[in-house]
Amino acid sequence: MSAGHDTVVAPAAPPRTATGRLVEDVVLGARIGAMRAGGYVLARRGDRVARLLHRPWRLDPYPVYAELRAAQRAGGAVRSRTGLAAVATHSSVEAVLRDRRLGVRLSDGRSRLGEGDGPSLMEPVDLSLLTIDPPDHTRLRRLAQPAFAPRRLAHYREVAEQVTGELLDAALARGGPFDLVTELASPLPIRVISALLDVPDVDSARFARWGLALGSSLEGVRSPSHVRELTRATDDLRALFGQLLEQRRAHPGEDVVSTLAGAVDGGTATPDEVLALAQLLLVAGFETTTNLIGNAVQAMHRTPGQWAALAADPSLAAAAVEETLRYDPPVQLTARFAHEDVEIGDLRLRRDSGVLVLLASANRDPEVHPDPDRFDLHREQAAPHLAFSGGAHYCLGAPLARLEGEVALRLLAERAPRLRPAGDPVPRVATVLRGPLHLPVTA
Numbered sequence: 322m323s324a325g326h327d328t329v330v331a332p333a334a335p336p337r338t339a340t341g342r343l344v345e346d347v348v349l350g351a352r353i354g355a356m357r358a359g360g361y362v363l364a365r366r367g368d369r370v371a372r373l374l375h376r377p378w379r380l381d382p383y384p385v386y387a388e389l390r391a392a393q394r395a396g397g398a399v400r401s402r403t404g405l406a407a408v409a410t411h412s413s414v415e416a417v418l419r420d421r422r423l424g425v426r427l428s429d430g431r432s433r434l435g436e437g438d439g440p441s442l443m444e445p446v447d448l449s450l451l452t453i454d455p456p457d458h459t460r461l462r463r464l465a466q467p468a469f470a471p472r473r474l475a476h477y478r479e480v481a482e483q484v485t486g487e488l489l490d491a492a493l494a495r496g497g498p499f500d501l502v503t504e505l506a507s508p509l510p511i512r513v514i515s516a517l518l519d520v521p522d523v524d525s526a527r528f529a530r531w532g533l534a535l536g537s538s539l540e541g542v543r544s545p546s547h548v549r550e551l552t553r554a555t556d557d558l559r560a561l562f563g564q565l566l567e568q569r570r571a572h573p574g575e576d577v578v579s580t581l582a583g584a585v586d587g588g589t590a591t592p593d594e595v596l597a598l599a600q601l602l603l604v605a606g607f608e609t610t611t612n613l614i615g616n617a618v619q620a621m622h623r624t625p626g627q628w629a630a631l632a633a634d635p636s637l638a639a640a641a642v643e644e645t646l647r648y649d650p651p652v653q654l655t656a657r658f659a660h661e662d663v664e665i666g667d668l669r670l671r672r673d674s675g676v677l678v679l680l681a682s683a684n685r686d687p688e689v690h691p692d693p694d695r696f697d698l699h700r701e702q703a704a705p706h707l708a709f710s711g712g713a714h715y716c717l718g719a720p721l722a723r724l725e726g727e728v729a730l731r732l733l734a735e736r737a738p739r740l741r742p743a744g745d746p747v748p749r750v751a752t753v754l755r756g757p758l759h760l761p762v763t764a
């Protein structure tokens with residue numbers, strides 16, 4: 322069964338205020354501004370954790386990660402005046418992710434920003450699995466798992482190959498420079514997720530816009546107008562998924578939305594839970610994969626001989642994906658909160674205190690990855706990289722991300738073996754997500 326254009330609802334009327342009252346919007350804006358300004362002052366004074374959140378340091382966070390690893394080796398987990406601790410070495414990052422005494426909520430189940438259970442002004446987007454702990458997390462994760470079964474992955478591979486072929490045909494036909502991000506890396510995952518959710522005729526530009534808006538929520542709220550933008554995108558998406566769920570209830574298919582609709586009918590999940598889960602699948606699989614492809618091409622162009630090696634042997638595409646995930650991961654960090662007083666190695670955390678878990682830093686730990694700042698397609702991966710996190714929240718879409726990355730890089734190397742930069746990339750200025758917003762190349 323498939324959905325047509327009629328399932329895509331018109332955008333909701335834009336909310337005029339974020340809080341509902343103009344004066345509270347002003348207060349919210351002032352609160353966010355004060356937090357940012359305070360963080361910037363700390364960063365200027367040398368607080369390395371604060372530096373990860375601010376320019377210019379976050380444009381190239383790798384030297385800051387190296388300092389954090391050294392500081393951690395010298396004296397235990399790094400404390401910051403921001404109130405957060407941080408772990409930066411491979412072993413400590415892995416240990417924190419695997420420790421069941423830490424979670425993504427506070428010990429009493431409240432949301433980490435302390436504004437209740439559901440979406441709040443400081444966290445307006447419900448990111449489902451990413452923001453819930455067991456046992457609810459275990460129950461809901463099970464619902465999404467069938468979307469990544471081997472049989473489904475074989476189908477996504479066909480979709481990815483077909484879509485990549487079409488996108489490359491269009492980009493290469495013009496014969497001049499093109500933007501690798503807007504013409505390949507961004508539309509590919511949107512089209513694959515449309516297949517995953519069985520939304521074949523969806524207006525993919527609008528889907529992409531929603532995904533971009535919601536992805537930006539991973540960085541935290543920037544301003545009242547950002548809250549309004551997020552609320553609008555969430556409302557639109559909820560309306561779309563609400564209609565899809567109704568349709569699949571009446572005519573179930575084999576897609577993940579049908580599974581979710583069945584779970585509501587069977588009483589294993591509430592409508593709100595499945596709407597948030599469907600929304601997460603869009604957000605989690607979109608910009609992350611876009612960044613993977615962008616970061617891979619960028620790294621190979623910046624490191625002599627690497628693109629030529631892939632062009633000479635496109636079967637190295639899977640190795641290029643793994644090395645990119647290690648060297649420049651699309652998701653740089655995550656956070657956990659202690660559910661009791663804990664000691665993990667040198668890290669001591671009091672109940673309900675938070676720790677930043679620096680995945681990208683773990684991947685450059687020289688104790689685990691020799692010569693870690695060198696991108697090397699032929700690297701023996703001595704230890705697993707942590708680009709997909711670990712423990713209970715290990716990325717559910719990892720096999721799909723790998724598949725899309727491999728298909729995109731292989732076809733690109735086959736069809737455009739002389740691919741080279743055609744201008745300066747435009748970087749995304751963000752802390753959690755990392756990758757170029759625009760990457761001009763020419764074949």
Ligand code: HEM
Nearest residue numbers: 450451605606609610613652655709710714716717718722
């Ligand atoms: C290169 C691409 C990707 C990267 C680097 C990535 C990375 C991550 C990371 C780091 C987490 C865990 C965050 C944490 O521990 O707090 C995560 C979770 C998740 N990812 Fe991915 N992801 C990618 C692609 C995808 C795709 C394609 C999908 C699906 C369409 C997806 C779906 C999810 C879901 C559902 C979760 C939540 C799992 C849970 O909380 O149990 N991801 N991802």
